[in-house]
Amino acid sequence: MAVFQCCPGMKAVDMPKALSVDLRERVVAAIAAGLSCRAALVREAARSRQDR
Numbered sequence: 001m002a003v004f005q006c007c008p009g010m011k012a013v014d015m016p017k018a019l020s021v022d023l024r025e026r027v028v029a030a031i032a033a034g035l036s037c038r039a040a041l042v043r044e045a046a047r048s049r050q051d052r
Helices: 021-032 036-052
Strands: none
Touching: 021 036
16 A cells, blocks of 8 residues: 655554556446436445345
8 A cells, every 4th residue: 555645743553555447437427427426336246145
């Protein structure tokens, strides 16, 4: 993980891994189709659990 420090004097934190472009596109499309952000993320989380 990369270390990120926003401003001098602030604690450095680990940056999370970026989402895959495919996942990002599916979530954005779901939101554009009328789902709330939370609903779109819950749907994708459920989909990723099924893929395991």
